[in-house]
Amino acid sequence: MAFDSLSDKLQNIFKNLRGRGRLTEADVKAALKEVKLALLEADVNFKVVKQFIKAVEERAIGLDVMQSLTPGQMVIKIVNEEMVTLMGSETTEIALKPGNEITVILMAGLQGAGKTTTTAKLAGKFKTKGKKPLLVACDIYRPAAIEQLQINGDKQGVPVFSMGTNIKPVDIAKASIEHAKSNNYNVVILDTAGRLHVDEDMMAELQEIKEAVHVDQTIFVVDSMTGQDAVNVASTFNEKISIDGVILTKLDGDTRGGAALSIRAVTGKPILYVGMGEKLTDLEQFYPERMASRILGMGDILSLIEKAESQMDADKAIEMEKRLKKAEFDFTDYLEYMSQIKNMGGMGSIMSMLPGLGMGNQMKNVAIPDNADDSLKRTEAIILSMSFKERSKPELLNPSRKNRIARGAGVDISEVNKVVKQFEQMKKMMKQMPGMMSGGKKGKFKLPF
Known part of the structure; x- marks a missing residue:
């Protein structure tokens, strides 16, 4: 499961801290050195690790902590709070327009990140909230992409707008908006094409869609198992097309967790949801404080x-x-x-x-x-x-x-x-x-x- 290795290492470090009656400055620095190594091994961005350790150390070596009756627990509390801050502090919702106004969401990402499945998962979330979503098949390149979206749309009970593979994605996007207006859909989700790597054609196509259609939210879908590479790709997409938020997929897999801990700090964009399995219901709202608790072995009871x-x-x-x-x-x-x-x-x-x-x-x-x-x-x-x-x-x-x-x-x-x-x-x-x-x-x- 995600974060298992990091969580185990951090728990062992903190177990030693809990056992101390009093902590010296050297104790804290030694523990934070181990925390730093654990984070780097979890593929957290090295600049993020450096800033994180500095912030924790400045607070942990303060007089209030060192004179506390339970300084070890105080240090753990500080690490938890700084980790929450690192991942965004507050939970961010996808902004939807009120009533029957149409919200247009563009889903972007590399091929293999699970974007099409995530798009269907997201549509299901909106449906349970009382919205009328419409999925739009704008990926005309990947074999069976349209069929995959239609199958998942059927499972979610959400219609899919498709014009086949011979129409330009920008024209499909424009036509889907008119279709949504005529049929009272109020959330339009554009499933765009991915590539094996970032290229100019991909970015140009996304920019063209955003120029032709008023996109309210651009969401970047990224495979969390790619670690720091996920953060780098997210930064590139943000520079080129300006993203509003991130969905991390495959967080249930054998990922080291680096992307989840780095992406907000590097891109400035919030993590909105995390994919925790292959089922269409396995998409969880991202709560920074709950994720920090899970990483530190405190559980996530809520x-x-x-x-x-x-x-x-x-x-x-x-x-x-x-x-x-x-x-x-x-x-x-x-x-x-x-x-x-x-x-x-x-x-x-x-x-x-x-x-x-x-x-x-x-x-x-x-x-x-x-x-x-x-x-x-x-x-x-x-x-x-x-x-x-x-x-x-x-x-x-x-x-x-x-x-x-x-x-x-x-x-x-x-x-x-x-x-x-x-x-x-x-x-x-x-x-x-x-x-x-x-x-x-x-x-x-x-x-x-």
Whole structure:
């Protein structure tokens, strides 16, 4: 997951600080030297790192900190605050015109950054906010780009305006505005062509569109896995066509996080959203303070609650909690629970939002793995191979019954034993956490652990 390496290193550095009763100036400087190395290894822009460390050091060596009863915690607090400042301090929304006025958004970026998929994800976000978005296929060069946009548009329930591959992108853009006016669409999102690298033809085409059509927001989509290169490309786009904000994709992958920590400081433009998976729902609003907490191993409980509220079935969760209180929680409930966890992006996504200590580590023993389609199917096959009585009363599962279930599911008996053990661990842990599955009202969730 994103930031794992950086987060681990920073947590180890701060663990040493927490253990000190008093800090000397040398202690702080030694710790910040390690922080500097960790940031550089995470591919954060070296100028940004230099400014960041300087800002932290000036505050951390101040009299108030050094004389504090918990100076280590004060230093961590300062690092957290400066990291939030680095990424923009405030959450920035995409500015939309009021009512039925048309907002035109131009999506730009290099090929392979996930721009077309992100464009569809964004349309879905606007739709849930009550807007009427129209996707516009302006990429006439990449094979299947129009078809990809249409497929994703259909999944989101958002129409796609296309004129094929023989019309100039600027003419498609102009025609789409007229189409939007005639059909009462109030957000027009132009999916423009990308290239493998920045070139003059690309920039000229984008400039031509912006001259012919009044574009309200120009959003740059960039692959966060490209690290500092992402920041350099964003700077070039900003110089050439003036961008208003950035969407970072693939932040759920094995990225070192350098782009997220550098891009605002270098370009002066805010990060608007981050892509956290391949599903069309995996686009999260970017909150600098929440991201800083995740990087520093403090978790991101608010985002986790929001994800639970949007992805989990409230009625089912409330019913499940009632059954758990009555000691009626069985294998059917367990299967339903895992399905809802999978809908939230899997345990990897959830674990990344939990604080570094406490319940998160306990969950590792019972968690289904990331990308757990195969694991979930196997578990489902095992549970469905049980009789109704066995699903309802797990205590009936003796070796003979487990052998029969294994044969029915086409798995080894060790797999059946593993599922039974995970079920028992999950049930035991959930009993220790009263009120964890719902807040008692539909749509109001506490953490699902």
